[in-house]
Amino acid sequence: MNYISTRGSIAGVSAAHAIRTGIAADGGLFTPETMVKLSSSELESLKNKSYQELAVDILSRYLSDYPKADLVTMVESAYRYPDKFADPRVTPVTELRKGEYILELWHGPTCAFKDVALQLLPYLMTKASELTQDRSGIVILVATSGDTGKAALEGFRDVPGTSIVVFFPDQGVSEIQRMQMVTQEGRNTFVAAVKGNFDDAQNGVKEIFGDAKIIEKLAGHKLAFSSANSINWGRLAPQIVYYFFGYLELCRQGVIALGDPMNITVPTGNFGNILAAYFAMRMGLPVRKLICASNANNVLTDFINSGVYDRNRQFYTTISPSMDILISSNLERLLYYLTGSDPKRVNEWMQSLKNTGRYQVDTQTRAEIQRTFIGGFTAETETKATIKKVFEERKLALDTHTAVGVSVYERYRQETGDNLPVLIASTASPFKFNSSVLEAILGESAVAGINEFALLDKLSGLSGMEIPAGLKNLDKKAIRHKTVCGKAEMGQVVQELLKLK
Ligand SMILES: *Cc1c(COP(=O)(O)O)cnc(C)c1O
Numbered sequence: 001m002n003y004i005s006t007r008g009s010i011a012g013v014s015a016a017h018a019i020r021t022g023i024a025a026d027g028g029l030f031t032p033e034t035m036v037k038l039s040s041s042e043l044e045s046l047k048n049k050s051y052q053e054l055a056v057d058i059l060s061r062y063l064s065d066y067p068k069a070d071l072v073t074m075v076e077s078a079y080r081y082p083d084k085f086a087d088p089r090v091t092p093v094t095e096l097r098k099g100e101y102i103l104e105l106w107h108g109p110t111c112a113f114k115d116v117a118l119q120l121l122p123y124l125m126t127k128a129s130e131l132t133q134d135r136s137g138i139v140i141l142v143a144t145s146g147d148t149g150k151a152a153l154e155g156f157r158d159v160p161g162t163s164i165v166v167f168f169p170d171q172g173v174s175e176i177q178r179m180q181m182v183t184q185e186g187r188n189t190f191v192a193a194v195k196g197n198f199d200d201a202q203n204g205v206k207e208i209f210g211d212a213k214i215i216e217k218l219a220g221h222k223l224a225f226s227s228a229n230s231i232n233w234g235r236l237a238p239q240i241v242y243y244f245f246g247y248l249e250l251c252r253q254g255v256i257a258l259g260d261p262m263n264i265t266v267p268t269g270n271f272g273n274i275l276a277a278y279f280a281m282r283m284g285l286p287v288r289k290l291i292c293a294s295n296a297n298n299v300l301t302d303f304i305n306s307g308v309y310d311r312n313r314q315f316y317t318t319i320s321p322s323m324d325i326l327i328s329s330n331l332e333r334l335l336y337y338l339t340g341s342d343p344k345r346v347n348e349w350m351q352s353l354k355n356t357g358r359y360q361v362d363t364q365t366r367a368e369i370q371r372t373f374i375g376g377f378t379a380e381t382e383t384k385a386t387i388k389k390v391f392e393e394r395k396l397a398l399d400t401h402t403a404v405g406v407s408v409y410e411r412y413r414q415e416t417g418d419n420l421p422v423l424i425a426s427t428a429s430p431f432k433f434n435s436s437v438l439e440a441i442l443g444e445s446a447v448a449g450i451n452e453f454a455l456l457d458k459l460s461g462l463s464g465m466e467i468p469a470g471l472k473n474l475d476k477k478a479i480r481h482k483t484v485c486g487k488a489e490m491g492q493v494v495q496e497l498l499k500l501k
Pocket residue numbers: 112113114147148230267268269270271272273274322323401427428
């Protein structure tokens with residue numbers, strides 16, 4: 001399998017090269033040149049595989065330059081039970097109500113779906129150095145709204161030949177998310193708070209990636225940057241696996257027969273997770289509709305419905321912060337395929353986005369999008385009402401992102417009468433956003449003035465769920481990262497933290 005940049009000027013590169021470099025030099029995203037296709041008998045052959053076996057099967061089709069024996073070792077190390085994932089099935093499926101199933105993606109060490117990819121990425125990345133004969137050390141640079149940063153730190157900590165620098169917005173993450181990051185252990189981990197919001201941190205990181213002076217200095221120390229954000233193909237490929245796993249679980253549970261269609265709903269921010277579902281569908285997984293759920297930052301809902309992407313709008317800070325995003329980078333990969341692999345059009349749209357904050361796709365592309373995607377969003381009050389309702393009916397505590405997915409899906413089902421079984425991606429543990437979850441269930445007075453660590457016990461008592469190991473005693477851990485910087489100082493901070501002379 002070869003990879004091509006969505007902007008078209010780089011093609012024919014290996015998976016290892018795509019993963020090692022993270023982003024293409026022409027500003028585009030590396031993406032597979034052709035779609036992998038599974039026949040119905042191949043799908044059938046996956047039916048009784050464990051999560052790990054399934055992962056090797058699917059990944060080996062995309063990472064064809066990685067020796068299969070290595071993939072087996074990497075997958076087994078990344079998804080080991082119980083020290084890496086707290087459930088032996090890795091991403092178990094539970095019933096919400098008849099016809100609605102929750103794909104639990106948060107049993108990894110940092111309690112968000114990003115662990116599924118970020119536990120594996122460090123192995124893929126270090127192997128890539130070997131396969132591409134690139135001997136320079138890797139510096140992973142991350143801007144995070146909370147979940148990616150911690151998952152990447154945990155994945156890369158003490159991985160030989162790598163270091164990782166994470167920037168998070170000083171005021172933009174929850175107390176639990178902040179403590180998860182500033183207490184991070186590992187000889188090669190660095191964390192800094194940026195005085196600003198997520199966009200400031202993200203723009204700062206983008207500038208550093210393009211800063212010729214810093215890149216040259218790194219090269220002098222035999223180091224090179226790479227990315228652990230979902231612009232890196234190595235983040236997306238592992239996510240395809242769990243949509244297959246979820247489908248096959250529904251078959252094993254007797255909900256559907258092999259070959260029958262289902263729908264998928266994904267609470268969406270950067271469009272990475274739902275794009276992995278799109279890949280699964282194009283590979284031959286029987287999926288009819290992909291329901292893209294947003295919060296008040298509903299730029300994707302408008303895009304799917306109108307064909308106009310317009311980021312010139314108010315930015316809202318919500319109780320589902322990992323979806324508070326106005327530029328969904330991975331949409332670029334979708335557009336590449338929907339135009340029949342036409343980098344010229346993709347380029348025009350992305351230039352327009354850069355220059356004016358807006359682009360409009362042609363009617364044919366819009367029709368292609370609408371053939372598969374449904375866009376919907378919920379207001380904060382609906383998200384909270386959904387958490388309360390699901391808890392009262394099912395004693396199930398949903399996190400604030402998953403609740404956006406459930407809420408958007410249920411409205412879709414009511415409005416259309418589409419009763420196909422649905423997998424709803426559950427992207428975080430409710431413990432990670434416990435203050436908002438408990439407020440939704442018990443009311444504001446029940447959480448007012450109580451810190452998030454005290455609320456862990458309260459949520460555990462109420463839901464009967466165990467507090468995840470990674471969050472327990474987090475407030476008692478030593479703070480190891482104290483750097484706070486202005487957004488103009490980020491480049492300097494990287495050089496200081498890495499001790500570049
Ligand atoms: C990152 C994240 C999302 C958004 O996923 P994308 O792949 O960026 O669309 C949704 N929910 C949670 C909890 C997340 O951490």
